[in-house]
Amino acid sequence: MSDSNQLLDQVQREIEASSKTSPTAAGQAEQTEPRRQVTDAHIDALNEVFALFRINYHNQYYKAYSDAAVLGQIKKLWLDSLLRFEPETIRRGAREVIETSEFLPTLNKMINACQGDPKKHGLKDSHAAYVEACQAPSPKAAFKWSHPAVYYAGKAADWYFLASSSERQAFPVFEQHYKRYCERVMNGETLTPPDTPALPESVEVPLSKEENKKRLDALRKELDL
Incomplete structure (x- = not known):
């Protein structure tokens, strides 16, 4: 005993x-x-x-x-x-x-x-992931993330909170969410990449001064001004 x-x-x-x-x-x-x-x-x-x-x-x-x-x-x-x-x-x-x-x-x-071991699954350590999330430009979904877990952890922590808070305040919150996503990945779940904002079907090109003048003259003639 x-x-x-x-x-x-x-x-x-x-x-x-x-x-x-x-x-x-x-x-x-x-x-x-x-x-x-x-x-x-x-x-x-x-x-x-x-x-x-x-x-x-x-x-x-x-x-x-x-x-x-x-x-x-x-x-x-x-x-x-x-x-x-x-x-x-x-x-x-x-x-x-x-x-x-x-x-x-x-x-x-x-x-x-x-x-x-997160590295075996292509995951950064928590602090490196936090730095990546803070430095990523907007739109966040269009950024080339090292792993979707970083994006989803940043989104869960709230992008504005990460940008406006000190590391002492923000990192523990981010880390909590990141560890949970890492856990899901290490358990075999595949996180889909964030939806990238769709590009417009056509891109409007500003008219030159000459083209604007031609169109304005044509409009005046049409309205008999």
Whole structure:
């Protein structure tokens, strides 16, 4: 039982550390974003994760989680820390851990797996994306974006807000939206490029002074002026 208590203490310390060092958690704390509610989908995803761990890390799993009561507490702690992610992101993180590690993951490793590597999907880091969104000229939809996620995050944050607010105010808001779009991309969703404003079918060319004079003379003759 002492081993189980030590394990529980270790997980608690990892959660406290991850809440201080995780960029996602830091961004949420800075924005004072309301705590996300536990959903059945999150609970199902976490149960699936532990089922996968049990199958893939059989001996390690039963050695670490031999006490059913302690396992229940650990699941609650994991759920509390992973609640920031979408259920499918949690599943993706578990699959990545299983494919890349021979050892039962710690909570910190699971969080890193859920956060993923945006660069593998052609996504910039949050600050570089923020700079791109702020510097893009209008019309925004016509700009050649590095990735549609940058455009949609800027649109969600509000272009005027980004242009008129300091980076200290605007970046956390943009980052929150950008991370959500990145998460969708890393989960396999394809974001369509923004609709480019259609060009007019014909372009009016201003008349020369001579042509204007000819038309004015013709109009005077027509009106007998």
